[in-house]
Amino acid sequence: xxxxxxxxxxxxxxxxxxxxxxxxxxxxxxxxxxxxxxxxxxxxxxxxxxxxxxxxxxxxxxxxxxxxxxxxxxxxxxxxxxxxxxxxxxxxxxxxxxxxxxxxxxxxxxxxxxxxxxxxxxxxxxxxxxxxxxxxxxxxxxxxxxxxxxxxxxxxxxxxxxxxxxxxxxxxxxxxxxxxxxxxxxxxxxxxxxxxxxxxxxxxxxxxxxxxxxxxxxxxxxxxxxxxxxxxxxxxx
Amino acid sequence: xxxxxxxxxxxxxxxxxxxxxxxxxxxxxxxxxxxxxxxxxxxxxxxxxxxxxxxxxxxxxxxxxxxxxxxxxxxxxxxxxxxxxxxxxxxxxxxxxxxxxxxxxxxxxxxxxxxxxxxxxxxxxxxxxxxxxxxxxxxxxxxxxxxxxxxxxxxxxxxxxxxxxxxxxxxxxxxxxxxxxxxxxxxxxxxxxxxxxxxxxxxxxxxxxxxxxxxxxxxxxxxxxxxxxxxxxxxxx
DNA sequence: TCAAAAGTGTTCCTTCTACACCCATGT
DNA sequence: ACATGGGTGTAGAAGGAACACTTTTGA
Numbered sequence: 001x002x003x004x005x006x007x008x009x010x011x012x013x014x015x016x017x018x019x020x021x022x023x024x025x026x027x028x029x030x031x032x033x034x035x036x037x038x039x040x041x042x043x044x045x046x047x048x049x050x051x052x053x054x055x056x057x058x059x060x061x062x063x064x065x066x067x068x069x070x071x072x073x074x075x076x077x078x079x080x081x082x083x084x085x086x087x088x089x090x091x092x093x094x095x096x097x098x099x100x101x102x103x104x105x106x107x108x109x110x111x112x113x114x115x116x117x118x119x120x121x122x123x124x125x126x127x128x129x130x131x132x133x134x135x136x137x138x139x140x141x142x143x144x145x146x147x148x149x150x151x152x153x154x155x156x157x158x159x160x161x162x163x164x165x166x167x168x169x170x171x172x173x174x175x176x177x178x179x180x181x182x183x184x185x186x187x188x189x190x191x192x193x194x195x196x197x198x199x200x201x202x203x204x205x206x207x208x209x210x211x212x213x214x215x216x217x218x219x220x221x222x223x224x225x226x227x228x229x230x231x232x233x234x235x236x237x
Numbered sequence: 238x239x240x241x242x243x244x245x246x247x248x249x250x251x252x253x254x255x256x257x258x259x260x261x262x263x264x265x266x267x268x269x270x271x272x273x274x275x276x277x278x279x280x281x282x283x284x285x286x287x288x289x290x291x292x293x294x295x296x297x298x299x300x301x302x303x304x305x306x307x308x309x310x311x312x313x314x315x316x317x318x319x320x321x322x323x324x325x326x327x328x329x330x331x332x333x334x335x336x337x338x339x340x341x342x343x344x345x346x347x348x349x350x351x352x353x354x355x356x357x358x359x360x361x362x363x364x365x366x367x368x369x370x371x372x373x374x375x376x377x378x379x380x381x382x383x384x385x386x387x388x389x390x391x392x393x394x395x396x397x398x399x400x401x402x403x404x405x406x407x408x409x410x411x412x413x414x415x416x417x418x419x420x421x422x423x424x425x426x427x428x429x430x431x432x433x434x435x436x437x438x439x440x441x442x443x444x445x446x447x448x449x450x451x452x453x454x455x456x457x458x459x460x461x462x463x464x465x466x467x468x469x470x471x472x473x474x
Numbered sequence: 475t476c477a478a479a480a481g482t483g484t485t486c487c488t489t490c491t492a493c494a495c496c497c498a499t500g501t
Numbered sequence: 502a503c504a505t506g507g508g509t510g511t512a513g514a515a516g517g518a519a520c521a522c523t524t525t526t527g528a
Contacts, residue, residue: 010285013248013324048247048322052315075453076313076326078289085285087250089313089324129453155507172509173491195500196505216312216366392480409482410518432527433479 011078011085015056016043016123018074018130019064019093021110022147026163028110029127030064030095031118039109039116041123043088056091065105070094070146072215074129079122090126092133094146138164142183145204153191153199154178248315248322252293253280253360255311255367256301256330258347259384263400265347266364267301267332268355276346276353278360280325293328302342307331307383309452311366314359327363329370331383375401379420382441390428390436391415 018041019030031039042063046055053071060068074090113131118124137143144160158174178184185205190198255278256267268276279300283292290308297305311327350368355361374380381397395411415421422442427435 011250011283013250046248046315046322050315050322052313052324055315073313076289076310077453078283078287078292085283085287087289087324087326125453153507170492171507172493175508176510177490192499193507194505195503197498197507199507216314216362390480407519408480409520412481413483414517429526431479432477434481434525436480 009084011087012045012081014043014045014081014086014088015052015059015091016041016088016126017056017060017091017093018042018127019060019068019095020113020130020134020147021095021097022160022163023097023110025112028112029116030060030108031111031116032063032107033109034119037117038119039111040118040120041126042108052089053091056089056093060091060093060095063105063108064095065108066095066098068093068095070143072133074126074133077122077125088122088126090129092130094134094143096147096149135165142204145183151187151189151201151203153201155199157202246321248324249282249318251280251282251318251323251325252289252296252328253278253325253363254293254297254328254330255279255364256297256305256332257350257367257371257384258332258334259397259400260334260347262349265349266353267297267345268348268353269300269344270346271356274354275356276348277355277357278363279345289326290328293326293330297328297330297332300342300345301332302345303332303335305330305332307380309370311363311370314362316359325359325363327366329367331371331380333384333386372402379441382420388424388426388438388440390438392436394439 021028021030031041033039042059044055044059046052050058052073056073057068057071060071070093072092074092077088077090079086079088113127116127118127134143138161144157144164147160147164148156154175157178158169158171161174162168183205184202187201187203189201191201192198258265258267268278270276279296281292281296283289287295289310293310294305294308297308307330309329311329314325314327316323316325350364353364355364371380375398381394381401384397384401385393391412394415395406395408398411399405420442421439424438424440426438428438429435
C-alpha cells in the first residue's frame, strides 16, 4: 500500500517522558544532553501495535536502563514540528535511586530539576507540568514512596517530600500525619547509622496504590472520594 | 513524498468530546444516537494544521450547533480500532442550556447522564472520567458557572451543584461557602418568580477563571497552591 | 391566611498550625 | 561529655458539619 503525502500529513503521535529520581543532589530528571547546556526530554514514538503506556514504559526502560517504579500520563500537547502537526503524549515516571551507578546509561544525564535547560517549548511545558503534578500528588497520595527504597526512615521520607516540594516541612506535624494516614507499617528493625539514636524503619502498608487516584483507567475506584468534596455527611443519605 | 505502508500503520489521532448541559432533566450529555438505546460520543479527527483544543472546540460547535462555554482536555487513550492502533484525546465540554431549543441539532441527542448507553469501551471510560473530573472540580474551582446563565440565584447554583454531584447539599453551608469564596457578585436586582419571596441575583465576580487550575497550559499560574498542600505557614520562610 | 421558596446563626467537633525539649547512640 | 540526628505533646485557630425557624411574596 502506498500513501501519497500532500503538503500536510496527519498528526504524528510522539511520547515524551519525564523520569524523576531522588539522589544526593535532590530531585533530578533524566534528559538527553545536547549542545552545551541544552537538553531534551526522553521521547519516542509508539510502535504500531503498542499501547501508549507500554510505549512510555519501554522508552524509559530503554534509555535509563532500568524499570520505572511509577508511570502516569500527564497531558497531550498538540504542536508543530518542522511544519508538521504532531501530538505529544507526556508521561511522568518515578524511579528509585539505584546503587548500580556503575551502569550509568549512555546518552542520559540526570540533572537537578532547577538546572535543566530545555530549548523546546513543549519540553519545558511538559517538565513544568510534571513537577506541578508530582508536587500536588504528594499531598493526597502515596506517590512519594516510589522514589524511596522499600525500607526507609521517617527522616528519609521527610527529606523526599522536602526535595520534591522545594521547602522544609515541620517534623512533628509531618510524622503525625504520615502515621495517622495508615499507609506506613513500622518494622521491628531499626537502622543504626551514625553516632546518634537509631531510626525506626518503615515500609508502605498497602499494595493498593492510591497514586493513580483521579487518573484513568483507575479513577473509578476512587470516584466517591472525588465527589465527596463539598458535601456533608448527612447529605449522602 | 511517498510512504510505503507495511501491515500496521502508525496510530491515528482521534478526538472525543463529552458536552454536558444542565436542563430540566438534570445533567445531560450530547451523544449521537445509533441503534436503539445505543449511542456514541462525539468524535472526529483534528485537521492537519489544527491544534487539539481547537479541533475539539470545532467538533463540539459543529455538532451541537453552538459554542461551548468551557473546554478541558481529560486524558488520552491508546486503543485499537478495526485492528489499527489509534489514540483518542478526550475532552470535557460544558455548554449553557440554550433557550433556542428550536434549533436542536440533527444527529444529536441530549441524554440524561444515567441513561447514556455506550457500546464502545473507550467511550464509556471517557464519559466516566469526564464525570469524575467534573465532580471533583466542583469542589475547588468555579467550573459550575459555565453551566449556568450569566445571572442566577443561589438556589439555582445549588441545584446545579446537586445535579452534577447527584446528591443534596446543605443550604446554609452551601451559601456561606459560596459567598465566602468571593467569586460571586451580588446584583442589585432581584428575581420575582412565584408566590414567594424574591431571590437575589448573582453573577460571577472575576474574569480570571480558576477552572483550568492544574491543567496545562495554564497550570503554572496556580502552581503555588498545588504545592502548598502538606505544608505549614512557617515552613515557607 | 396559606403555600412556597428565600434567607439567616450557632454549637460542636475535627483538623491544622506553631512551637522546644529529651533520647539514644558513637566517638 | 559532647555532638548528632531520632523522637515526642499541647494549646490555640480555623474550618467543616449539623441543624430549624422567620421572612417575603402571590394567590
